Amino acid sequence: MRLAFVLAEIGGGLRRNLSMVVSVILVTFVSLTFVGAAGMLQMQINQMKGFWYDKVQVAIFLCVDTSTSPTCAGGPATEEQKQNIQTMLDAPAVKQYVTSWTYESQDDALKHFREQFANSPIVDSVTADQLPASFRVNMVDPEKYQIINESFAATPGVETVIDQRQLLERLFSVMNVASLVAVGIAGLMIICAILLIATTIRLSAFSRRRETGIMRLVGASKMVIQLPFVLEGVIAAVIGASLASVTLWTVGKFFIEDYLADQYKDTAFISANQVLILVPGLLLLGILLSGVSSLLTLRKYLKV
Amino acid sequence: MIRFDNVTKVYDQKSRPALDSISLEIDRGEFAFLVGASGSGKSTFLRLVLKEDRATRGSVYVAGQNVANIPSWRVPRLRRGIGVVFQDFRLLPNKTVFANVAFAMQVLGRSRGVIRETVPEVLKTVGLEGKENRLPHELSGGEQQRVAIARAVVNKPAILLADEPTGNLDPTTSMEIMNVLDKINQNNTTVVMATHDDDIVNGMRKRVIELRNGIVLRDEARALYTSMIPVVDGSDSGNGFRNPAGTSAGEVDK
Ligand SMILES: Nc1ncnc2c1ncn2[C@@H]1O[C@H](COP(=O)(O)OP(=O)(O)O)[C@@H](O)[C@H]1O
Numbered sequence: 001m002r003l004a005f006v007l008a009e010i011g012g013g014l015r016r017n018l019s020m021v022v023s024v025i026l027v028t029f030v031s032l033t034f035v036g037a038a039g040m041l042q043m044q045i046n047q048m049k050g051f052w053y054d055k056v057q058v059a060i061f062l063c064v065d066t067s068t069s070p071t072c073a074g075g076p077a078t079e080e081q082k083q084n085i086q087t088m089l090d091a092p093a094v095k096q097y098v099t100s101w102t103y104e105s106q107d108d109a110l111k112h113f114r115e116q117f118a119n120s121p122i123v124d125s126v127t128a129d130q131l132p133a134s135f136r137v138n139m140v141d142p143e144k145y146q147i148i149n150e151s152f153a154a155t156p157g158v159e160t161v162i163d164q165r166q167l168l169e170r171l172f173s174v175m176n177v178a179s180l181v182a183v184g185i186a187g188l189m190i191i192c193a194i195l196l197i198a199t200t201i202r203l204s205a206f207s208r209r210r211e212t213g214i215m216r217l218v219g220a221s222k223m224v225i226q227l228p229f230v231l232e233g234v235i236a237a238v239i240g241a242s243l244a245s246v247t248l249w250t251v252g253k254f255f256i257e258d259y260l261a262d263q264y265k266d267t268a269f270i271s272a273n274q275v276l277i278l279v280p281g282l283l284l285l286g287i288l289l290s291g292v293s294s295l296l297t298l299r300k301y302l303k304v
Numbered sequence: 305m306i307r308f309d310n311v312t313k314v315y316d317q318k319s320r321p322a323l324d325s326i327s328l329e330i331d332r333g334e335f336a337f338l339v340g341a342s343g344s345g346k347s348t349f350l351r352l353v354l355k356e357d358r359a360t361r362g363s364v365y366v367a368g369q370n371v372a373n374i375p376s377w378r379v380p381r382l383r384r385g386i387g388v389v390f391q392d393f394r395l396l397p398n399k400t401v402f403a404n405v406a407f408a409m410q411v412l413g414r415s416r417g418v419i420r421e422t423v424p425e426v427l428k429t430v431g432l433e434g435k436e437n438r439l440p441h442e443l444s445g446g447e448q449q450r451v452a453i454a455r456a457v458v459n460k461p462a463i464l465l466a467d468e469p470t471g472n473l474d475p476t477t478s479m480e481i482m483n484v485l486d487k488i489n490q491n492n493t494t495v496v497m498a499t500h501d502d503d504i505v506n507g508m509r510k511r512v513i514e515l516r517n518g519i520v521l522r523d524e525a526r527a528l529y530t531s532m533i534p535v536v537d538g539s540d541s542g543n544g545f546r547n548p549a550g551t552s553a554g555e556v557d558k
């Protein structure tokens with residue numbers, strides 16, 4: 001009976017404040033979508049780390065015609081210099097840090113380049129002698145990149161030593177910044193959501209002050225008086241969180257899984273199902289922020 | 305049932321206390337009028353009983369319990385034992401007579417069956433049979449006040465507080481309302497009624513507690529609105545002639 005009563009009260013409240021309730025739904029929807037987007041970016045970063053870290057290599061690029069570094073003073077790398085690097089890689093001082101290495105000739109480099117930019121007109125104007133040959137070194141511990149750098153950077157015939165992991169780190173830091181921006185926007189939107197929920201409840205409490213006044217007088221418990229208001233906010237926030245979850249899943253399914261993963265086959269992307277992990281968190285966050293803001297508001301406007 | 309022990313209530317440090325060291329006791333089943341001019345502290349007295357406000361000094365006891373010691377989560381239970389009626393009725397305008405009275409039971413979680421049984425009974429007590437489905441604006445003032453009384457007593461409180469319940473009603477209707485309150489009092493409910501309507505007080509011959517500026521000026525059993533003991537005060541003595549009028553008003557009681 002009391003439950004039916006509380007439910008009827010909530011229904012009445014939602015109808016009375018429909019436009020406010022809709023705005024609460026929308027603002028929680030948008031803010032939680034940003035929270036979820038930040039979560040998805042972090043998941044994507046982790047996914048890529050796991051996928052790339054054991055594949056990344058340190059690349060030792062050899063001199064070509066156009067190289068300007070002092071170690072390339074003698075023009076393109078000679079066969080002799082190449083042999084020398086090979087010997088150094090197999091010497092115990094370096095070998096202990098290396099699991100394996102491969103040599104990528106200028107022709108191999110051109111082939112990879114053509115694959116990578118298959119649709120671009122630039123392909124036709126690039127020739128093999130413009131692309132550097134390289135040694136691709138797999139490290140036992142990718143953190144020990146400096147050892148390769150120190151050993152080879154000054155070796156004649158080597159133009160530069162590049163840690164691919166650093167390239168990845170740069171990508172990750174861009175993604176991290178993006179997720180921080182998303183979190184920042186989410187934070188602002190959450191503040192909006194909290195204020196809006198507080199205002200909604202205040203209006204609701206005001207429009208129902210007659211009822212609540214009578215409820216107080218006849219000795220209704222604090223819970224019976226306040227619960228309809230709290231649940232009103234919680235229901236709106238849960239609807240907003242659900243919309244955010246559906247949106248994120250849709251992005252995961254149709255943008256990431258069906259489009260990105262198809263376009264960039266050699267990159268690992270998160271799946272739509274992984275996005276579902278975020279759903280309970282978003283619902284919880286929605287409930288939490290509406291619950292907290294309604295409790296704070298009610299304490300002030302609905303004394304028992 | 306209600307005991308005030310040296311109770312002082314100060315709203316505003318700069319003005320005089322609304323109640324000033326009041327000590328009195330109202331027994332179970334008693335009917336007491338709280339009379340006095342506007343601003344004399346009647347409503348404040350009733351609010352202290354309900355713990356709507358807190359006494360600045362002294363103690364208020366309701367049913368033997370010092371209300372200052374009731375934790376806030378137990379205050380609803382205190383209020384369940386007290387019915388309240390106001391001058392402005394305070395009905396829910398979009399609920400029927402039945403629903404207005406039922407509301408007081410619903411919020412306490414009473415079952416539908418109990419509500420359907422109790423509400424008509426109480427409506428009968430206050431003389432509103434057959435008007436269950438009316439909306440408040442379809443009722444006269446007196447009828448609206450009956451609904452408010454029905455709502456106040458439907459949960460069978462031991463105490464009924466009425467703050468100028470006849471303030472908006474004409475004399476005849478007021479007397480009818482007094483009959484209803486008297487009937488509720490006969491069912492062993494303690495009734496405390498604040499009023500400054502002298503005809504009503506004179507017609508009832510109940511205990512009268514007169515307040516002036518927050519002080520108990522007089523506390524007499526079976527009394528009239530003005531003291532039967534002549535007061536040497538130009539403005540008050542004239543009222544003494546109202547006594548015969550009070551007696552005739554008493555006939556409405558029958
Ligand atoms: N909430 C309040 N804040 C400040 N002063 C109040 C408040 N309520 C009542 N008072 C003052 O207390 C005094 C008694 O008021 P009240 O108890 O309402 O008298 P009555 O009901 O007899 O007219 C008055 O002087 C009034 O101005």
Ligand SMILES: [Mg+2]
Nearest residue numbers: 346347348467
């Ligand atoms: Mg008053």
